[in-house]
Amino acid sequence: MKRILISMTLSAGVMTYAGGFRVSLQGVKQLAMAHTSAHAEDASVAFFNPAGISFIPSKLSVVAGGFGISNKITYQNPTTLQQTETDNPLGTPIYAAIAYKLFDNLSVGFSLSTPFGSTIEWPNNWEGKEMVQKLELKSFFWQPMVSVKLAPWASFGASYIYATGKVDWTKALTAYNGQLNLLDDKATGQGFGFGFYFQPDNKWDVSIAYRSPVDMKAKKGKATFMVPTSLYSSLNLASTGGVDNFKATLPLVDEYTVGLTYKVTPKWLISADYNYHGWERYSKLTLTFDNAPAAAATNPSNPQVSVTPKNFKNTSSVRVGTQYAFTDMIAGRLGWYYDQSPYADKDFIPETPSFDNYVITGGVGLKFNNFGVDVSGAYAMPKSRTFNNAYYNFAGQAKANVFYFGLGLSYNAF
Numbered sequence: 001m002k003r004i005l006i007s008m009t010l011s012a013g014v015m016t017y018a019g020g021f022r023v024s025l026q027g028v029k030q031l032a033m034a035h036t037s038a039h040a041e042d043a044s045v046a047f048f049n050p051a052g053i054s055f056i057p058s059k060l061s062v063v064a065g066g067f068g069i070s071n072k073i074t075y076q077n078p079t080t081l082q083q084t085e086t087d088n089p090l091g092t093p094i095y096a097a098i099a100y101k102l103f104d105n106l107s108v109g110f111s112l113s114t115p116f117g118s119t120i121e122w123p124n125n126w127e128g129k130e131m132v133q134k135l136e137l138k139s140f141f142w143q144p145m146v147s148v149k150l151a152p153w154a155s156f157g158a159s160y161i162y163a164t165g166k167v168d169w170t171k172a173l174t175a176y177n178g179q180l181n182l183l184d185d186k187a188t189g190q191g192f193g194f195g196f197y198f199q200p201d202n203k204w205d206v207s208i209a210y211r212s213p214v215d216m217k218a219k220k221g222k223a224t225f226m227v228p229t230s231l232y233s234s235l236n237l238a239s240t241g242g243v244d245n246f247k248a249t250l251p252l253v254d255e256y257t258v259g260l261t262y263k264v265t266p267k268w269l270i271s272a273d274y275n276y277h278g279w280e281r282y283s284k285l286t287l288t289f290d291n292a293p294a295a296a297a298t299n300p301s302n303p304q305v306s307v308t309p310k311n312f313k314n315t316s317s318v319r320v321g322t323q324y325a326f327t328d329m330i331a332g333r334l335g336w337y338y339d340q341s342p343y344a345d346k347d348f349i350p351e352t353p354s355f356d357n358y359v360i361t362g363g364v365g366l367k368f369n370n371f372g373v374d375v376s377g378a379y380a381m382p383k384s385r386t387f388n389n390a391y392y393n394f395a396g397q398a399k400a401n402v403f404y405f406g407l408g409l410s411y412n413a414f
Contacts, residue, residue, distance in 0.1 A: 022255075022277065024317075024339075025093045026113045028065045028408030032363025032376035033321025034335025036271035038207040038259035040197065042372070042410045043097040046111040048257065049209035050145035050157030051197035053099040053109045058412035064096040065374070065408030069118060073353050076397040077127055084126045091118040105149040111159070113141045116252055120351065128394055129172035132351040133179070139165040139216070139252075143193065154198050161191040163214045163252070167221075169351075176235075178227030182246065184218040189252065207259035213281060214252040221246045223292065236291040245290045254278045266325075273319040279312040279342035309391060311347045315340040321361070328367065333376070335361035348387035348398065355382035355400055363406075372410035379403055 024035045027044040037048035043061040045052035053061075069091030075084045099109035116139040124133050140163065147157035166185040173180050195209030225235060225242040232238040256276040263269045285308045293303040321335030341354040348354075363376030380402035388395040 023093055023115055025067045026095050028374040028376045028406040029365060031378060031406055032333035032361055033271055033323055034319040034337040034361050036259055036273045036319050036321045037257055038205040038261040038271055042412055043099040046097040046099055046109045047113050049195035049197055049207045050159040050193060051147050051155045051195045052207060053107045054147040054149045054155035055197055055199055056099050058414045059101045060413040061099045063410040065406060066092055066094040067404055067406040068092060070403045072401045074399050078396050087121050089119055107147045109145045111143040114139060115141055128350045130174055132171050134170045135351050136168040153200050156196055158194040161214060163189040165216050173227060176227040176231055181224045182221060184221035187216045187218045189214040189216040203263050205261040209257045211255045213254045216250040216252060218248045244292045247288045251282050253281060268324045271321045275317040277315045280314050282310050282312040284309050312342040315342045331365040333363045345385055345387040348385055348389055353398060355385060357382045370412055374408040377405045
């Protein structure tokens, strides 16, 4: 079987267009200010840094929100100049968090977020159909946490991460006159996070946080070979009706963040973040089938195992945002950030299309006593790519058009 048919099956987390398959949408207020992190106004700080919940001014804080991602990828064949566009549905990441101050120096919290995932859908007969026709990913991070104030101006926090996920991948099997679908909705992984949060005076907020890698393990995925039944025997699937099991591990990488917020005046603040992502640990993807010869052409001694090079590299992002309170009720927000792609042009892959990305953000926040409503939007300007992936014999040009919008709600009881 051609290596292109099976390999890369779980390189998920699609449609972020920049930092690999990391979706930076964990707070509507934060997105409006370029997704900066040093904001301890409510429980939305919980995902970014568990230590920050110690500095939330209210005793109880609850937040929830969601986003829409409108996106389109365009591929151009370098020989025919024919263009192919994706037909992606609207992506809808969500988040929710709660924080409660048990004592003056001890707070607990919980965060639910979707930091990896979306859907990409190419036409069935496009040039890269043997790599991907449709790929859907859903992931959820469930994070209980605790934060302790070490001093009136400093805190430490830690969280446990339990991750769940689903991948649903369809691609063409041209040599077998059919398709392959790979489905796993029970992938899980574990990790942790910790951080320090400082408010040395009434002008500064400083956030330093680390989130560990999480290895998402698919232990019993289902592979359905939609090919003529006469080919089942050659695929070692005659007794299973064209269905096989597979195993794979997808590494979700670690993240270091340093964030600063400076209050220029009581009404005006400026924030900045630096993020560092350890994508180098995603150097390859190993996929193991129970029966089907996943890599017979390249690994005859163990044909059920496919090893695909990924060649990701570590990346960083820079973010700058601002907020101005026009009144006690209305605040305006703006931001800008730059995010790197984790792989070179020669390694471009259409199931995780990634670009160096410049993003402009903005939004408005409204307060109604204990309740808050936040709206935000962002327009991405990914840098187009010209590529030639020799491993897959896949070349061309690619560009993206991306827009985000979000709505968030909050409640704070003092």
